[in-house]
Amino acid sequence: MELLLKQILPILFFFLLLFEIEKNKSILFTLALFWSYISFGSNYSLPPYRVLYQVVQLIVILYYLAYYRFDFHYTKVGKQLLVFLLFILLSYLGNGVQLSLYLSSLINFITIYLVLSYLFKAINTTEKLEKVFTYITKLVFLTAIFTVIAFIVERTRIELTTNNPNYLAYFLGLGFCTAYTTKNKTRRLIELLTIGASIMCTSSRIILIAMTVVVVIHVLSNKRTLVLNILGGTLAVLIAIGVLNVTEMISSKRFRNIDEDASTLVRVEIIETSKKIVAANPFNGVGYNQFQNRFSNYVSATAEFLADTDKIVTHNDFLRIVDELGIPALLFMFYIIISQVIIIWKLPVYQRNVLLTLLITDILYSTSHNNLNAFVFWFFLMLPTMAYYINLKEAYVKEAE
Secondary structure, eight states, X not given: OHHHHHHHHHHHHHHHHHHHHHHOGGXXXXXXXXXXXXXXXXXXXXXXXXXXXXXXXXXXXXHHHHHSOOOGGGSHHHHHHHHHHHHHHHTTTTSOOOHHHHHHHHHHHHHHHHHHHHHHHHOOSHXXXXXXXXXXXXXXXXHHHHHHHHHHHXXXXXXXXXXXXXXXXXXXXHHHHHGGGOSSHHHHHHHHHHHHHHHHHHTOHHHHHHHHHHHHHHHHHOGGGXXXXXXXXXXXXXXXXXXXXXXXXXXXXXXXXGGGOHHHHHHHHHHHHHHHHHHHOTTTTTOTTOHHHHGGGGOOTTXXXXXXXXXXXXXXXXXXXXXXXXXXXXXXXXXXXXXXXXXXXXXXXXXXXXXXXXXXXXXXXXXXSOOTTOHHHHHHHHHHHXXXXXXXXXXXXXHHO
């Protein structure tokens, strides 16, 4: 059933896109980007799907270059991304990189830069940003429904239109955050319960942690309805656990015996290998996208899993940055994150919680998976700054009137 859903859900999501476009023509390409991300970003069920994801991004970039002034590099976010690009370029020096891997990731980052250039131009009002959140919530809610259905039928971890349950969980986690912006309380509760249950169906530990943090933040932030929020959060967790126990075939051992879990043990060995890489290449790493080919030179003789592995990724964006780009690049990433947190506290309360939880979900996911190649990661990482400047512009216009 899941294979069938991989093939037909992008079409169903497309009809939702068409329906939303009728009401949101000014952000047509923005909505199309998120539709293509969940539909095709890591969907290999049909050969054209991955190509369609790239085609959508290309169309958006061409539209941006044709109809907008190219001045993103003058903005704070544009400058920060250019600095990160500089680290990527410097990582080429003296490393004897495998050129095909290096160029593919370099082109990918330039693509992300241009996609974000468009998004920061197109989403230029608070109203448009709220419409984007609404669309993401609807798209994730629909995805969540089919995730739960697939789980009940397949009785195993669900990946749906992705090629990994964790990728699906990440998208569901983002939607769990944006669902809190739904104004209708009943609808919001239904969305949160459904999306929360679907995240359990993916059995993604890191997103389950993120979801818990999100609930706690919202529970504690509204003291007037603290008791109701606690009851609602408890109900959501209980229902999600109920869905988890629909079948005994799901790998519930993922939540027990962590010290015997192969996934965890591999990550421990990767960390040990990363220490050696950083010690040998502290300034510009081993080269962007080169870890997968260079890690074997630094694997410990006592390693159980990596010793027999020909190719692997870091499973952690921060390890990837320090291994492939060096310590200065990692420190710069920490600076970006800290600056976003500082900006969040300058935002109105109604924006603060959703942007904080989106940022936390984005960062937590990157601590156990690689996500630097997705525009979605960079968009939500930089979103607080974007929202801040939108607010400044709207305040200035209001004063001028």
